[in-house]
Each structure stands twice: as structure tokens, then as C-alpha cells.
Amino acid sequence: MITRLLHACLLIGFLAVAPAVHAIDTQPAFDDPALQQRYERINRELRCLVCQNQTIADSNATLATDLRREVRELIAAGRTDDEIREFMIERYGDFVLYRPRMTATNFLLWGAPVILLAIGAIAVVRVVRRRSKEADIDTAGPEAGSS
Amino acid sequence: MKKSLIPLLLFVALGAFLFIGLFRDPRYVPSPLIGKPAPEFSLPSLQDASYPVASKELKGQPWVLNVWGTWCAGCRQEHDVLLAIAQQRAVPIVGLNWKDDNAAAQQWLRDLGNPYSVVAEDREGQVAIDWGVYGAPETFLIGSDGTVLYKHIAPMTMEVWNTEFLPRIESSRATAGSKS
Numbered sequence: 001m002i003t004r005l006l007h008a009c010l011l012i013g014f015l016a017v018a019p020a021v022h023a024i025d026t027q028p029a030f031d032d033p034a035l036q037q038r039y040e041r042i043n044r045e046l047r048c049l050v051c052q053n054q055t056i057a058d059s060n061a062t063l064a065t066d067l068r069r070e071v072r073e074l075i076a077a078g079r080t081d082d083e084i085r086e087f088m089i090e091r092y093g094d095f096v097l098y099r100p101r102m103t104a105t106n107f108l109l110w111g112a113p114v115i116l117l118a119i120g121a122i123a124v125v126r127v128v129r130r131r132s133k134e135a136d137i138d139t140a141g142p143e144a145g146s147s
Numbered sequence: 148m149k150k151s152l153i154p155l156l157l158f159v160a161l162g163a164f165l166f167i168g169l170f171r172d173p174r175y176v177p178s179p180l181i182g183k184p185a186p187e188f189s190l191p192s193l194q195d196a197s198y199p200v201a202s203k204e205l206k207g208q209p210w211v212l213n214v215w216g217t218w219c220a221g222c223r224q225e226h227d228v229l230l231a232i233a234q235q236r237a238v239p240i241v242g243l244n245w246k247d248d249n250a251a252a253q254q255w256l257r258d259l260g261n262p263y264s265v266v267a268e269d270r271e272g273q274v275a276i277d278w279g280v281y282g283a284p285e286t287f288l289i290g291s292d293g294t295v296l297y298k299h300i301a302p303m304t305m306e307v308w309n310t311e312f313l314p315r316i317e318s319s320r321a322t323a324g325s326k327s
Contacts, residue, residue: 049176049281049282050281050282052173052174062246063272063281066246066272066273066275066276067276070276089179090179091179091276091277091279092176092179092279092281093176093177093179093279
């Protein structure tokens with residue numbers, strides 16, 4: 001019984017891990033594990049523009065296949081990760097990145113949480129100060145009058 | 148109180164943005180190539196593999212690059228419009244046959260008519276990647292100076308051609324003419 005349970009757990013564990021290890025390629029792109037790791041990491045950061053909510057590591061669209069081939073060739077040609085990202089941005093725009101960069105056009109989007117937090121903090125400080133002043137008046141006022 | 152109106156106004160503004168967002172096509176991704184030099188390519192011709200189609204030879208005049216494939220339903224849809232545009236003889240229309248079967252592509256042109264001045268065969272999709280193609284049909288307009296002026300992602304229509312392409316072709320010709 002316990003061994004059966006163990007087997008089931010192992011199976012579930014393998015299923016959970018399997019997609020991450022073997023992406024969509026039928027065989028690894030590189031013999032060198034370090035290069036293979038880079039290849040998989042870059043693939044996971046690039047959007048497939050045909051099926052927009054998938055990375056090219058997840059998608060079996062032909063465009064994703066082509067882009068994976070492109071990444072493989074660029075790595076084989078000795079390009080750095082940044083150069084490969086730049087290569088994709090030049091062709092498909094910033095949208096191709098799953099982890100967006102900060103640019104002049106999306107600055108507000110990046111900055112909005114900080115700005116909103118600052119506005120909230122200022123509002124809290126002002127409300128607290130006003131309330132504490134009102135409280136001072138409430139407590140100090142009548143006492144001063146009665147004595 | 149005026150102060151109490153501020154949250155309401157913020158809410159209305161946010162609502163307006165979200166409302167506009169409902170009508171925008173998330174599949175439309177603006178091309179970063181606009182205003183930049185068109186990527187060069189040299190590919191075999193669809194009809195005769197020994198005859199190369201090179202983008203360099205098209206310089207000095209505005210031209211159109213239409214990305215198509217026999218597997219693409221939108222391409223079938225726009226085909227008659229391309230034929231009508233080709234009849235205007237305004238600019239050369241270069242076809243980029245994207246990841247297609249050569250025989251099927253040739254048969255398609257024989258059956259439906261050939262709007263293209265020349266068709267380049269991009270079997271591997273390498274040139275398509277250079278041009279940032281992600282969904283056929285896509286139609287690019289390249290100016291006399293070799294820069295990409297416009298990209299239309301969807302089946303071509305006469306309306307798009309008349310409002311977006313023709314005026315840009317004319318102004319590209321005018322600026323090229325005044326320089327020479």
C-alpha cells in the first residue's frame with residue numbers, strides 16, 4: 001500500500017517536472033548542458049506572437065519552431081543573451097519579451113505603483129495629522145474652558 | 148464638495164481607458180521596422196529556383212511586399228484585391244511565399260491568377276523572421292529610399308490600399324523626385 005502510494009507520488013512528481021525539463025523539442029538542441037540551459041532559458045523569455053500567451057518554449061506553432069531554431073543558431077554563433085534579445089526586439093518589438101524592459105513609452109506603467117503608493121502615503125499622513133489635531137482640540141478645549 | 152468628486156473623476160477616466168481597450172485588437176502588434184531600412188534578402192524565385200529575387204534590385208522605387216501561403220485562409224480572401232491592385236500597375240508587388248509547398252503555391256497562382264511581379268520562396272521562414280512576420284497575410288510598403296513605410300496585418304482591402312498605401316506611395320515618389 002505504502003509502495004503504491006510512493007509510486008503514485010513519484011509519477012505525479014515526474015509529470016510536474018517533465019514539461020520543464022523537456023520543452024517542446026523532440027531532442028535537446030545542444031549536447032553541452034550549459035548551452036542547452038541557456039537555450040531553454042531564452043526560449044522561456046520570448047513570446048510566440050501567434051499564440052500570444054505562450055512562450056516559444058511552450059508553443060508548437062510553426063513560428064515558435066522557427067524562432068527556437070533562430071535562438072539555437074544565434075547561441076551556436078556565439079552571441080550573448082542580450083544580443084539575442086536585441087535581435088528579437090529589432091524584428092518583433094518589445095512585445096516579444098515576456099519580461100518587459102523599462103522604456104520611455106511604458107515608464108508610467110512601471111512608475112504607477114510607486115506614484116500611487118506615494119499619493120496614498122501623503123493622504124494617510126495628512127488624514128492622521130488632521131485627526132490628531134482635532135483630537136487635541138477635543139480634549140484640550142473643554143478642559144481649558146472649565147478651569 | 149468638490150473634493151469628493153476627485154475619486155469619481157478618476158474612476159470615470161479609468162473606465163474610459165478600459166472601455167477603449169475593449170475595441171483594440173490585441174493581436175495587432177505594431178512593427179518596429181516602420182521608418183527603418185527594409186531588411187535585405189535574396190531568395191530563389193518560386194517559379195524558377197535558379198533565378199534569385201533580391202531586394203536590392205527594387206531600390207529607387209516604392210514597392211510592396213506581400214507575405215502569403217497556400218495554407219493561409221486570409222491570403223485566399225485578399226487574393227482578388229491583390230489582383231485588382233496589380234492591375235493599377237502603381238508599384239511592383241513582390242510576393243513572399245512563406246513556409247509553403249512549392250508545387251501547391253505554383254498551382255494556386257495558376258488557378259487564381261498571379262498578382263505578383265515576382266515571388267520569392269521563403270521555405271525556411273528565415274526572411275520572414277527578419278521582417279518580423281508573425282501572421283500571414285501581411286503587407287509591407289517600402290519607400291523609394293528603401294525604408295519601411297507601412298505594414299498592414301490582415302487581408303488587404305481596397306479601402307486600406309486607397310487610404311494607407313496610395314498616399315504614402317505618392318509622397319514617397321514626390322520626395323524621391325525632389326531629391327534627384
